[in-house]
Amino acid sequence: MANKRILLVEDNEDNSKLVRFLLERAGYDILEARNGQRGLEMARSEMPDMILMDLSLPEVDGWTAARELKADPLTRNIPTFALTAHTLPGDRSRALESGFDGYLSKPINVHNFASAIAECLKAYKKPLD
Numbered sequence: 001m002a003n004k005r006i007l008l009v010e011d012n013e014d015n016s017k018l019v020r021f022l023l024e025r026a027g028y029d030i031l032e033a034r035n036g037q038r039g040l041e042m043a044r045s046e047m048p049d050m051i052l053m054d055l056s057l058p059e060v061d062g063w064t065a066a067r068e069l070k071a072d073p074l075t076r077n078i079p080t081f082a083l084t085a086h087t088l089p090g091d092r093s094r095a096l097e098s099g100f101d102g103y104l105s106k107p108i109n110v111h112n113f114a115s116a117i118a119e120c121l122k123a124y125k126k127p128l129d
């Protein structure tokens with residue numbers, strides 16, 4: 001079976017490297033975008049199995065990008081998770097209201113990150129059309 005492909009939308013290069021390292025080691029293929037606009041373009045052209053998206057992003061921020069992904073019939077069924085240090089009360093609900101299917105907080109826990117991703121994929125339920 002082909003590896004699952006995850007699109008990582010993250011403007012911080014160190015975070016990207018860490019996520020790529022942890023997820024490639026766990027058998028995922030990683031695609032990367034450095035800003036929200038590019039993330040939207042790549043979501044549409046690559047149709048990844050999952051999107052992991054930072055919230056504070058240049059060009060188009062993560063909340064806006066999630067809204068666009070979920071408004072588009074082509075991309076709305078791609079599991080899309082926020083990956084962010086915005087962990088104040090209210091941030092989680094704001095992310096979910098924007099259309100994210102879930103939320104992973106930074107800093108990343110290197111010991112369980114890959115299994116957390118697997119759990120997210122397993123728990124994801126396609127929206128009913």
Ligand code: MN
Pocket residue numbers: 010011012054055056057
């Ligand atoms: Mn950022």
